[in-house]
Amino acid sequence: MEELDGEPTVTLIPGMNSQKKQMCFDWGPGEMLVCETSFNKKEKSEVVPGCLLIYIVRKDVDVYSQILRKLFNESHGIFVGLQRIEEELTGKSRKAQLVRVSKNYRSVIRACMEEMHQVAIAAKDPASGRQFSSQVSILSAMELIWNLCEILFIEVAPAGPLLLHLLDWVRLHVCEVDSLSADVLGSENPSKHESFWNLVTVLVLQGRLDEARQMLSREADASPTSAGMCRILGDLMRTMPVLSPGNTQTLTELELKWQHWHEECERHLQDGTFASSPHLESLCKIMLGDEAALLEQKKLLSNWYHFLVTRLLYSHPTVKPMDLYFYAQSSLDLFLGGESSPEPLDNILMAAFEFDIHQVIKECSIALSNWWFVAHLTDLLDHCKLLQSHNLYFGSNMREFLLLEYASGLFAHHSLWQLGVDYFDYCPELGRVSLELHIERIPLSTEQKALKVLRVCEQRQMTEQVRSICKILAMKAVRNNRLGSALSWSIRAKDAAFATLVSDRFLRDYCERGCFSDLDLIDNLGPAMMLSDRLTFLGKYREFHRLYGEKRFVDAASLLLSLMTSQIAPRSFWMTLLTDALPLLEQKQVIFSAEQTYELMRCLEDLTSGKPVCGEPDPQRLQDDDVETTKVEMLRLALARNLARSIIKEGSLEGS
């Protein structure tokens, strides 16, 4: 497939002088920063102070975003539904279901078009009104293309039904008929209305012969002189053989009948039956598929594919799909007549008539500025098993390429990114890794958003992303001195080192202020406590305080002792723990047993033996030596007293 050189989109940045300066830039999610500068450091550049501007360049979706969001949301639902029912799509019903999906997509486009049309009409200033109208015509073109693709590629209409579908297609997209009809029929004297014959002609061009016949009968009523001719022409209209759905006749039978009918029309023309009415004669010629007559109606046809379908209707109604291209090409040529050249839309439609799906997609990718259309259409066509895979160097294919592009675009939006997640999910090669890269960049502006993002990652076992996001939040919390938040994020990140760090801060806080912050959190750590030793200590230390508060002194005492003997407590904290033991030692009843008291004494001796403990920065220890000594003395005394009492207690009989 040869590469078409679509011209790169040029974005102009007002105020920047590309003649004199260069640009430095940086990528951001959804935006690009650009700034004027001069790179050649060796040259002395004229500096113009104060007029330096930084530019933020981004895709302009704001204007239509409200309405397009609905399009994105609803098509997302259809997309996901299609992926999910893929396995169930079997046999004969498969095609019908895929056609239904296609129609769903189209109805979503039409709904969006309608809404935007309303907005365009209601727009207060002409400029935005024009923008909306332009968007409406883009959507209309998209639906036109999609509809044709549905007929040719998904419905795969065979000769016979093919023409009927194409007629529907044209009728759907050339809407002037209805307004014209309303005008004419609404007037007092329809058949004398200046657009009367235009209406009849258009109806014939669209193959709406019943309606055309009704018009003719009005004319017959209104002017008796032409009644006879009207009747005859009306009869011809009535008797034109058409393939109706459910009709059991074969194509050959139809062709035969049609041939007869065509000859009858021809005869009337030759006999000059309609000679006295140029209008009627022209209609007869049209019904004979006379090219010149058709081309006279260019204005009513309004485009070449209408011309094509009308031409086929009246000259080759049993056209086969593979012959379409030939007629399409010649129709385009005849219609344009060398006066203008095909527009991109024409090329897209032509590629469709050629059944060159890849070309259709390629041209649409070039012509449309968003990926929405090609991504969804290609995905659907892929489900119809119509795409060969072109492998990228890392094994992806066109469907995936387009879906990745579309989904990446969604991630630039503060809430549409959630839709993007599902699209990535259905890209087997690069979806996961693309999601990983994109999801990390979502700004975590609120806790709610962070939780949403984390849920997405956890559902997909993206453990590294979970860890990273939680770490970012934990770090932010620590810097803002929100220790509780930092701790819970560290736990969620399963980051033992950081949990230790935050726990240390908690403990330091406690030493400074004498109380804990975020009690709720620490009290309810549960199994998360095991994440790091320091965290375990924090949890257990708080438990000690709780036990003490509940007056469960024996339990509190055991816990306190175990914190030191099990080495969970950092050495720097031992003094505090021993000091905490003081009130327990001074109680009326004996709480610490003799053995426990020996342990405490040992701990105290360990602590005061003067060995500097490496690796544990001990700011608290830089206290007044006097205070230290007093404390130690008090402890020694209390411990000795407790030892005495506990020995006595344990040595006595109960009750004495």
Added chain:
Amino acid sequence: MFVARSIAADHKDLIHDVSFDFHGRRMATCSSDQSVKVWDKSESGDWHCTASWKTHSGSVWRVTWAHPEFGQVLASCSFDRTAAVWEEIVGESNDKLRGQSHWVKRTTLVDSRTSVTDVKFAPKHMGLMLATCSADGIVRVYEAPDVMNLSQWSLQHEISCKLSCSCISWNPSSSRAHPPMIAVGSDDSSPNAMAKAQIFEYNENTRKYAKAETLMTVTDPVHDIAFAPNLGRSFHILAIATKDVRIFTLKPVRKELTSSGGPTKFEIHIVAQFDNHNSQVWRVSWNITGTVLASSGDDGCVRLWKANYMDNWKCTGILKGNGSPVSGSSQQGSSNPPLGSNVPNLQNSLNGSSAGRKHS
């Protein structure tokens, strides 16, 4: 379709570098006026300058953000032969109300004898590490072992590149299959100097960086160099800004074929070369997924390059100035209203097609 909005930069001299943070909600600019400015994006999408301070005693060439896992940290490098690391301190609450942020210098890296031309943080999986390169031809790798204490950085490696260096790039791949790699570019203008683009790789055994490759086909001064993010490829992609834009692929040759223990050998292929900028290309940078490369050059434009699903690279977009100076630009601090509506309507080829009505 793109729109451009402008913000008055308020620097008193040329801006040399602009840098988004990881999430795109903050940016930093640095200038020949020796200062760095930090800008924050509000919920409504407006940018405000929240910090501006003198960082060096010479022009500041580059500024870069560390990964947010390490907090709010910036590094800058300057003509004054130093690089510096800055950390945001969360200030008093009235500062928050006034919308200001405070930055303190955590360390100055003074090992270079010449202008420090680039500074880049290593990928986050390597810890808090950065590399600088200087006109003295040496790349220095520093590490802060304690993430909570940013004043302690140690010089871990000095890599001699023999030529004056202009740019460095870390390979962002965190795959275990790839050891850490740094690409270094040199803008030495003497034609005899061969090694204008070099790749260094970390060797687990020797614990040192050793040269893995020189891109022999790059013979002109290199102004910027950038590894692309890796989406699970087994090979690397490197973009180089020299007299044109060049994109190389580096496929590691299987280890059994090379002497074990030495640096990886690579099969180097050039997959794209573009001279649309007409002369020198000064910057290259990849988007998040490594699917689009942006380049800026002497023609005063930024160009976007993308490979299609057939793996052909072509230009998909151009940003250029329209040449007209913005009115009232001589006033400092004048902010311009969003210019989106004034940007000429980009050609959407489906406008006024034969399907719809032509609108005037």
